[in-house]
Amino acid sequence: MANDKPPTLIFGIESIPLEIFELMKKSKVCTLSVATIHQVEACKKACLLQKGEDKTCGESHSFDVLGLEPCTMETDSYPPGVSNSGIIMNCSLLDIMYLDQEDENKGVVILEVDKFLMKKEVLAKTSATKVKKAENGNGRKTLARIEANLVEPIGSLGDGRFAALDGPYHMYRPKRVQQEDGSTQWINCEFVDPPDSEYSELLGDDIEFVHSKEETCALGYNPTKQVVLPRPIGWISTFAPNSYLEHVAPYSFFIDVARGDRPMVAFVSMMRNRVERKDAQTDSEDTGVFAWNVVTKDLAEVMNYSSAGELFCNFIYYGNRLTFALDLKSSESEFELIGMKSSSASIINAPIVQESPIVFECRHVKSKLAPTHAESDGKWTIVVGEVVGIKIDKSVLTDGRVDPTKLQPVSRLGYSQEYGLVKIL
DSSP states (O other): OOBTTTTEEEEEGGGSOHHHHHHHHHHSEEEEEOOBGGGHHHHHHHHHTOOOSSOSSOOOOOHHHHTOOEEOOSSTTSOOEETTOSEEEEEEEEEEEEOOTTOTTSEEEEEEEEEEEEOGGGEEEEEEEEEEEOTTSOEEEEEEEEOHHHHOBEEEEETTEEEEEEEEEEOOOOEEEEOTTSOEEEEOOOOBOOOSOSOSSBOOSOEEEOTTTOSOOTTSSOOHHHHSOSEEOEEEEEEOTTSOOEEEEEESSEEEEEOTTSOEEEEEEEOBTTTBOOHHHHHHHHHSEEEEEOOBGGGHHHHHHTOTTOOOEEEEETTEEEEEOOOOOTTSOHHHHHTOOEEEOSSSSOEEETTOSEEEEEEEEEEEEOOOSSTTSOOEEEEEEEEEEEEEOGGGEETTEEOHHHHOBOEEOSSTTEEEEEEEO
């Protein structure tokens, strides 16, 4: 994801078959279907049919070859989606962010979602109808929500291996609590097991949403965050420009965008008030480097404390967590305020999270403002870095390979309190 309005998605050119990329450039449209456990055998078959050993991405195949059923669209403008996917998106090509002058396949595809189709089998009724006040004074009703457990998304682990969602787990952002003496205290929430059931009744109807024609849909808002799941968390650590002040912040819009001999990753940062860069973006662009630190289950709560935009300080006293409100400014360090240990990166001049078992050390390559249509649209910047070094702790390895069951990486799901782990299929 790269923007809310217009709903914008990004991915690396090298993450899709090159023939698909060429067709997309020509037609300017494509259709995305969220891959689920119902298509895992088709995904495995596609991996088995891949030819050659030096490819950075797979090859394209027909629906028939992979045993998939196409979902017929209302218009011929878009290609068909996968019929048994619960979420399908018709998209237009907005732009291409090229990253290497000598390799035209190193780049980021930027898509705008023209139409969302969310099928009834992944939608649940809300426990109570919520009405939010819109700018025009009219109320907008939240009639349904997308349930991650009903979507059943899968992710790739490489080499023909796939993982399913384990979750959702719940962890709300820290809350400000007013004390009797008038002071303010911040209370953090724990990373807890998912409730037995988040939904009691299915909605019973599909939902279609076209953002250019409608203010809101039955979900009550633009559904981009709710349909792109699970999302790996980019825990970005940097030094402030011209100093050794340490910053760290989590970004759930994080993705690999290039592979092969020049691997690259990107995170997307929303600008405050549409003009002010956040610390991770400022530091990365001005110092030329940043580090990505994997967030594991054991680190989930401290990651929550480091959330950008939250103002708090955490102290541990005789095993009990006490939190006090502070104004967290760019001139202060999240590492210091929340008591998180840092160490020096091996190659770049940046701090890293000492407890994180996997760290990518990156050199800044390019930043690009995501395309928008109106001045009132939010301003989101795509920040890309080349991975020049990787630290992997041997505790997360099995037979020389990263073992997801040992790593337990944490991802973001569709709603503010929802997180996920992975289970191997």
